[in-house]
Amino acid sequence: MRTLTQVLLHEQKGIVEVSWQDGTRGLFHGAWLRDNCPVYFDNSTGQRTKNTLQLGPEAYVLSACAAGPAKGQLSSGVSAEFLQVTWKDGFSHAFPSAWLRQHCYETRQHHQVNPRMWGRDLVSYFPGYVLPTLPYSDVVKVAAGSDAGWQTSAQGFVQWMVHLRDYGVALIEDVPTTPGTVMKMADLIAYHRKTHYGNSFQVVSARKPEHLAYTPVELEVHTDLNYRESSPGIQLLHCLAADAAGGESTFVDGFWVAETLRRESAEDYRTLCEVPIPFLVKDGEGFHYHKIPTICLDDAGRLVEIHFNERTRGPLELPAAVMGRVYRALAHFQAIACRPELCVEVKMKAGDMVAFNNRRILHGRKAFDPRTGMRHLEGTYVDMDEFLTCLRKHGVTPLSIVRAQEGSWARVVEGTDGLEEKGKRREPLGMVGMGGKGKGSAPRSSL
Structure with missing residues (x-):
């Protein structure tokens, strides 16, 4: 051949x-x-x-x-x-x-991945679980003696990252509930990203919160830190305590929301691809500010990023003739994102650690009652390019350049974009991209 x-x-x-x-x-x-x-x-x-x-x-x-x-x-x-x-x-x-x-560049798409778009049917992909889930012992091994410290367990760690790449979200259960563990997990990928919230952040109810996440109220699904020039690619949340009533975590595939919007209204879809939306947040005496379209495409018109957060969206700065069209498109996008059939809901328990693509997955939380117990999550971020580089270091690349290593942890199939799960190839539910972003009606690439 x-x-x-x-x-x-x-x-x-x-x-x-x-x-x-x-x-x-x-x-x-x-x-x-x-x-x-x-x-x-x-x-x-x-x-x-x-x-x-x-x-x-x-x-x-x-x-x-x-x-x-x-x-x-x-x-x-x-x-x-x-x-x-x-x-x-x-x-x-x-x-x-x-x-x-x-290297046949006309057909070569080595940097394109084919994420599986999903709605509530995600629960049917992994019987017994709501999200793609692996036990901590399969993902991480703790070495003793002179090599004391965290190390990856090659097979499980890479499988977890492939789930995260393909589905945009993956969970590890039975993780030790020691504060700082989430940063250790991030550093196994590359290194955690520090923000104005610190190296990590604590999601607990506070008397004088600097962010609505630090209250017990319901949080509608959103993506984080859109007000930064480059929002973090991967977010990790580690549940340290979950005794309070309520507080279920919610996840929606933003790519599927965008695809549904495109099918229902080509005009609304085009509007959210073309018009940059302002985001801002206070930071001490100053504030962070950035404008970016809700839907970002690559040079081939594939979905690569979603940016949506009603809490941090700033005042629109648009011509009057465009304003109504943008509000209508944003409302349509939000209405789709709130449809029950698109949402996966999970009650995280102490020891659960979820990671998700912050430029794809909309995440939220149901309200909880702090009088009934403690709810404490610790989070951190990892840049997307570090995550993708980590995958490449482990021999996982999207298409035909994937090669199985000697003694490989899974059979990698030439011409596919990842693992064969339990002997059965899962067909992608949609063809989309991951990585760089393009903006405007004539999409352009970035990554």
């Missing part, structure tokens, strides 16, 4: 066309091949060592042909393991067929 069967040079366009044994076709521009030639990259750092942008006409391909193991030219129609390319300045390189297939 990875051997070449045909090579064609479209000289006027500067494009090399190759075909593989399984019928797959790839188009490679000569400038791209020269720019990404492996000899121009440092083996240790992986960084480019030559400025290829200034080559100009020298980057035009003079010839291209299939080559065998000895990199000798083969006759047409014969399978080959290399693509031999020669440029007009005399530089030549043999590109392995497998490398070309892996």
